Amino acid sequence: MRADIGNALDGALGLDRAALDDLDDRVADAHDRIERGRRDAEHGYAALNLPSTCDPAPIRRVAAGFDPESVLTVGIGGSALGAATITDALDSPVDAYALDNVDPAWVTALLDDLDLAETVVNVVSRSGTTAETLANFLVVRDAMDAAGVDWTERTVVTTGPDGNLRELADRHDLPTLAVPDGVPGRFSALSPVGLFAAAVCGHDLDALLAGAADEAAKLSGSLTESPGYAYGAVSYALAERGAATNAVMPYAESLERFAEWFAQLWAESLGKDGRGQTPARALGVTDQHSQLQLYRAGPADKLVTLIRPTETADREIPATDLEGLDYLGGSSLGDLLDAEFRATEASLAAAGRENVRLEIDRVDERGVGELLYATEAACVLYGELADVETFTQPAVEWGKRAARGLLGGGEFAEADAVADKRRLDVE
């Protein structure tokens, strides 16, 4: 991956080269902390070791036991987004789906669409108790029974060393994969959690991990040597100066899910202690006709992250005699996409709005591996600089307890608070 941070300097928020050079001293300290965490395989930091600690062999071995039309990841949040990001980015004859919501109409429609006899299910939950995932798994298992499909022949379990799902796997002799120790869900794309579906789809796990390893090898004590750190440091420095929002805008439909994955990474890791930068997902060129007015002329409180592959398939635009459109005919969609990318970047810069360009060569296994790892490294560095606990998500527990209480899963004070909601209805 390459990061071009030129347009992050000297914009409305006033980050200049001198401040960036000052920040580089802190990057060196943060890097030391990160390296120590990696060396000791501390919780969270261990995720940055995955390019070397993740063994693709067992993932491939389990995947080789199936030759399905579809792979269905049953998980939520980090247990589903990594797999979905990789499989959405890359072409495959195998269709990949994530059952990552409990909307009944949607679950039913998705299960009705699948040929369950030709589907392999990967149920992913470290604890084995995630309510949405387990509820959906029970529904899927039932749907397989109803369709006359032996679910024990079509289910893979990806979980921690013990718990419900591990016991279930033992009881029914299901193939299992391990959620690695010390790797929070949102950092688990480059582990069995994210890679099993990719393997079923026939993607090259070695190339995914090699792309990540390339970015790992660049990490050093200076932001000028690693695009991931450069991006993380600039994001942090701009956030400190008022960039409350990070608008992530890939110029490739295949990377739309990456923006969703990034939004989780950034929000859950950095959104704590009253601080954090809010990710906003956008898509080029489409959202030039939706969000650009705001990004360019609204509050100067954003970093816009423009992401693209530099090489894509192309398609010619046929010549036309339609008036005023001769400039399009003979050009190509790729030329148009490139022109709009550069025009949008320059239009933001001309308005003093900070932006960063992240580029990979192609949306292939190596490029996706680079992008995932470099942005994870960016996030971890940002967390160090901001002095937050990057690898925890304590604020979601309140709601989990409340929901469990509402469903009769125990006595929780939070559930009582729900009943006290203050209403002010306008109908």
Place this chain on the structure above:
Amino acid sequence: MRADIGNALDGALGLDRAALDDLDDRVADAHDRIERGRRDAEHGYAALNLPSTCDPAPIRRVAAGFDPESVLTVGIGGSALGAATITDALDSPVDAYALDNVDPAWVTALLDDLDLAETVVNVVSRSGTTAETLANFLVVRDAMDAAGVDWTERTVVTTGPDGNLRELADRHDLPTLAVPDGVPGRFSALSPVGLFAAAVCGHDLDALLAGAADEAAKLSGSLTESPGYAYGAVSYALAERGAATNAVMPYAESLERFAEWFAQLWAESLGKDGRGQTPARALGVTDQHSQLQLYRAGPADKLVTLIRPTETADREIPATDLEGLDYLGGSSLGDLLDAEFRATEASLAAAGRENVRLEIDRVDERGVGELLYATEAACVLYGELADVETFTQPAVEWGKRAARGLLGGGEFAEADAVADKRRLDVE
């Protein structure tokens, strides 16, 4: 639609009932301005008259000329999002697609997937010169030729009173629909722009317009009488107090595209003069495992808009002997969804984070019509209160000229600025 604004009061941003009552005087003035604009069919305000001025008969008549497997809207921004929002929300045996990006690989994959002989194409551009739309249309036309399909038999043109596309329609005797006068693209969902694809899909246009008309009938000089105005006034008041972000979170997969439509409405209409509230798209319950940590424990700079239908299809969760999960078995996915909705809402309130609940009865034509109209009214009211030009989008012109210049479509100083990009590459 119903708006419950109880959780917008007395949170971290300090909006209280007294301030809301004061604001209501300004709502009365703003309403007078809006009513005057509607009466005189002024630019933009005219959009709020669509429930009565849009005649569904010609839309249905043109749609009745086709009995396709698929309908493909070729447009971008407001020319595509309204149609996509409605057709994504509602079930139909006809598949609806929007060709709203110029990513070559994606365009090619979509066209390869479609049976073009069984597809009706609606090309939508008021001016007939939108670069992305016309480029894609030329590509689609060529693909139809290559597939031996007579494109003149399968193309509908939706455009303004003159220009390229109008001439093309005249030359080839294509069916046409009118982009209504005075209605900006992002407010055109309830016009032929948004309704043609819905008609092809067999949706009830009368019910869509009736839902919108119901909300129109509620508009009055007080925010306490119209859920749309209540939502707009509260959004404005919170933005003034620091809610830089509006996180829009439907609890229905079928409304995911609605959040995208809303993001355009809000960003382009209100993001100007250095002000505006940044829309962030999220999805319940999925993003509870992604964004909730940030919303609850990050900066107190957000309004969270929770949207849901109160009635949905449901699906039972089968009983289980998995340990600790007995509380799920015998419950339903709908119960789980409802519990999580209420738990999330309460968890935000317990942390002092402002949120609003928007409810429709069902995701059906009437409910979607209500939601579209009420949020448009909210946006227009917000624009009046903030004193911005709600119906323009001047900041996007710079980039359009630059892109056109880069493609050889004329001499534009903006294109020269692109070449001067300051680079600072980290590789």
